[in-house]
Amino acid sequence: MLRSKITSVCSSRQFINSFGKSSLFPSLNTKLHNFHSLQSNRKSNSSDIDAKSIIKSIKVPEMGNGIRSATISRWKKHPGDECDGSDVLAELEMKNSDMKLLLELRPPVKGQVREHLKNVGDEVMVGEKIATMETLDIDEESRLRHVVEDAIIDVHVLPK
Incomplete structure (x- = not known):
């Protein structure tokens, strides 16, 4: 379930990046930025995300x-x-x-x-x-x- 949420967030980030930052989704932009910052501090191996x-x-x-x-x-x-x-x-x-x-x-x-x-x-x-x-x-x-x-x-x- 958590992995599907991460996939959804990543897909949302790709969607917003493809259309540029939007003022329609300010809280989503912040959440995605925080998520991206958190993920960059973790190992690159995706199986370690939930460990x-x-x-x-x-x-x-x-x-x-x-x-x-x-x-x-x-x-x-x-x-x-x-x-x-x-x-x-x-x-x-x-x-x-x-x-x-x-x-x-x-x-x-x-x-x-x-x-x-x-x-x-x-x-x-x-x-x-x-x-x-x-x-x-x-x-x-x-x-x-x-x-x-x-x-x-x-x-x-x-x-x-």
Whole structure:
């Protein structure tokens, strides 16, 4: 929607420029001048026009089979590290009477790790926020979505 408004403004600017400045559209001339000044300060790549950096909280996802908690055994990405959906953010360990599981958490977004909200050895519950990431959203619709995301989980059975 924002991109269509920008296109409309650009088309209006081209229209007015083709007929010269008009006193019929003084406020439009001012808005177009301000828009043009703003755009000249941005990168020339049009895909960057709507880009905004936002902070997303990463939370422990549902783990299935009635598992409600696990322990953070290791952080694989630290504050300042870049991370995407293929990187393991943290390893959680879950033990019960008949097995030990290693849970690898992958972030649901691409971005930079900002902060660990829990330490190694801390027990975490399903739905609990464990980290924050700074990510780049490129459209208005993305900014309107919630900013708490479930991590993606891979489960490995470990020897006892």
